Amino acid sequence: KNQVEQSPQSLIILEGKNCTLQCNYTVSPFSNLRWYKQDTGRGPVSLTIMTFSENTKSNGRYTATLDADTKQSSLHITASQLSDSASYICVVLLQSSASKIIFGSGTRLSIRP
Amino acid sequence: KAGVTQTPRYLIKTRGQQVTLSCSPISGHRSVSWYQQTPGQGLQFLFEYFSETQRNKGNFPGRFSGRQFSNSRSEMNVSTLELGDSALYLCASSVDRGDYNEQFFGPGTRLTVL
Numbered sequence: 001k002n003q004v005e006q007s008p009q010s011l012i013i014l015e016g017k018n019c020t021l022q023c024n025y026t027v028s029p030f031s032n033l034r035w036y037k038q039d040t041g042r043g044p045v046s047l048t049i050m051t052f053s054e055n056t057k058s059n060g061r062y063t064a065t066l067d068a069d070t071k072q073s074s075l076h077i078t079a080s081q082l083s084d085s086a087s088y089i090c091v092v093l094l095q096s097s098a099s100k101i102i103f104g105s106g107t108r109l110s111i112r113p
Numbered sequence: 114k115a116g117v118t119q120t121p122r123y124l125i126k127t128r129g130q131q132v133t134l135s136c137s138p139i140s141g142h143r144s145v146s147w148y149q150q151t152p153g154q155g156l157q158f159l160f161e162y163f164s165e166t167q168r169n170k171g172n173f174p175g176r177f178s179g180r181q182f183s184n185s186r187s188e189m190n191v192s193t194l195e196l197g198d199s200a201l202y203l204c205a206s207s208v209d210r211g212d213y214n215e216q217f218f219g220p221g222t223r224l225t226v227l
Contacts, residue, residue: 032213043117043203043218044156051212089156093213100169103156 002027004092004104012110017080021107023073023090031093031100035064035075038087038106047075047088077109085111115139117206117219125225131192134222138185138206144168144214145187147179150201150221159202162187191224199226 004025013019025033032051036044048057048064050073056065061084063076077084087106094100118137126132138145147159158171162181179189185206191198201221207214 036218041201041221041223043205043220045218046216049213049215101158105155 002092002094002102004090004102006088006090006104006107008107009105010108010110012112013080015080015082015111015113018076018078019080019109021075021077021088021090021109023075023104025071025073025090025092025102025104027071027092027094027102029094030068030071033064033066033073034091034093035062035073036089036091038089040086044089080111082111082113085109117204117217119202119204119219119222121222122220123223123225125227126194127227128194128196130194131190132194132224134189134191134202134204134224136187136189136204136206136219138187138204139208139217142206142208142217143185144207145181145185146205146207146216147187147189148203148205149173150203151199156203159189194226196226198224200224 007022034049035047038044047059047062050057050066061078066073087108089106090104092102120135144163146161148156150156160179161169165181176192181187201223203221205216205218207216
């Protein structure tokens, strides 16, 4: 069964600290993996998109890694800021089509001052 | 470029009513997808439209329908509303980047069914 599992479910860290969010998937055939940030009550915003051949991609303080062999991805946030408080959703696409899309349940990140 | 816009942003309906939500994609984007997001089920795919044709459909009952106009604007309709239809409905427009389609989400319409 195609699944995307994220951990932890929620995380609280102090402002300025680093953190790493995990995403494990059992999706085949794999097309690409995306990390989205979603503020409460808003639409998701794309952070990174990685295809099979990419194993790391950065977007400012966000760095995503992908291990296609172990089917694991991580999102590392450095020097966290209060504005990083949001849900982070891992999404895997089977094909380049919106319908073949599997969403993780997200990690709720809270940054404390 | 303006982003994806959705109207209305908030909506309250009662059981049995029907509702129509609207989505305007980013200029030049021809693909529009709709998603339902609830605390219990997370994000779920509803359907995708491309050049006025439904290209893909998720596992939702026939009460959920949609359409796309020649200007790529899309509408989603839900008939005979149920309490469980309360959710954030997200629309996304996408553009082909070669290896993948890049999606841009709108702010969503928060539907509450009483």
